[in-house]
Amino acid sequence: MKLLVAGATGVAGSAFMSLVHEAMPDTVVRGTYLTNPPEATGPNTEYVKADLTDREGCLMAARGCDAAVLLAAVTGGAKSTMDAPYRQTTNNLVMDALLLQALYEQGVKKVIYVSTATIYQEFDGAIHEDDLDLNLDPHGTYFGVGWAKRSAEKLCQFWRDVMGMDIKVLRAANIYGPRAAFDPDRSNFIPALIRKAVDKMDPFEVWGSPHVTRDVIYASDFARGVLAVLNAKTDEQTFNIASGETVTVGEVVDFALKAAGHKPGEVKYIGDAPxxxxxxxxxxSRIQAETGWKPCVTPEEGIRKTSEWWNANKKTWKK
Structure with missing residues (x-):
């Protein structure tokens, strides 16, 4: 099998590439990237620079591959989502539509498409895949990207049901870990807090309330889940991939400060920030039942590992 990994050098892609090298050493892997340079490669690995918002870039990436894992996405934290939500909307729509068609045209039959939990409407409790209600909008903050990813999931259904491709959809929680985006204008909340802790910010400023809860997943756990679905024999087509548990922003702050050895004089929660x-x-429950996968890394352990990576790479990592 020749496997395409679109978006191979970010937080999710690099973790998945490392896992494939370890678990499937005979698999030939082509990873795409646009801005972040690849890490060290194995003998059966090639990286290609490809603009996946361009038709020719998608066709070039897909050519000669048998299967694909689509991890490439335009992402951002609260600040970028509020300041320029169109960046995650238009680029994701274009990229997903062009890439899915290119895969079909190049004869790629098996595809894992990674979607996002932002497609869900507001919901009390643990939301199941079948709880998605397309009659209700995603949360207002995610209106653009949420509908873009809902549209991409419908395109996956079209290529699967009408055109005969084997496509599974994974709806991912917030993924964090080494090689995440640490740029303050683009980072999600965990890398943002880790950066502030490592930089010894004092007073330590946090956007929002300490009581906000999130379901987050460490990159290596996410990678194992993707591989489990790729190799599974299942008729299910859509899976949530997350920890299945919640962590509060206040707990993440405590874990980040502990990992960085930082004891600020004041922790200041800013209520009017994005x-x-x-x-x-x-x-x-579905992915666990169908594949046997389960997450292993706790938020405290994952934040410690991510903090160690950032401390060692902050002078060279540009994302």
Whole structure:
């Protein structure tokens, strides 16, 4: 099998590439990237620079591959989501539509498409895959990207049901870990807090409330889940992939400060800073039942590992 990994050098892609090298050493892997340079490669690995918002870039990436894992996405934290939500909307729509068609045209039959939990409407409790209600909008903060990803999931259904491709959809919680985006204008909340802790910010400023809850997943756990679905024999087509548990922003702050050895004089929660949905937890019973996968890394351990990576790479990592 020749496997395409679109978006191979970010937080999710690099973790998945490392896992494939370890678990499937005979698999030939082509990873795409646009801005972040690849890490060291194995003998069966090639990286290609490809603009996946361009038709020719998509066709070039897909050519000669048998299967694909689509991890490439335009992402951002609360600040970028509030300041320029169109960046995650238009670029994701274009990229997903062009890439899915290119895969079909190049004869790629098996595809894992990674979607996002932002497609869900507001919901009390753990939301199951079948709880998605397309008659209700995503949370207002995610209106653009949420509908873009809902549209991409419908395109996956079209290519699967009408055109005969084997496509599975994974709806991912907030993924964090080494090689995440640490740029303050683009980072999600965990890398943002880790950066502030490592930089010894004092007073330590946090956007929003300490009581906001999130379902987060460490990159290596996410990678194992993707591989489990790729190799699974299942008729299910859509899976949540997350920890299935919640962590509060206040707990993440404590874990980040502990990992950095930082004891600020004041932790200051800023109520009028950019905020998103207040509570989210995903039901992961389907992926567990169908594949046997389960997450292993706790938020405290994952934040410690991510903090160690950032401390060692902050002078060279540009994302």
């Amino acid at each position: 905020q998103t949905i207040q509570h989210r937890r995903l039901d992961i």
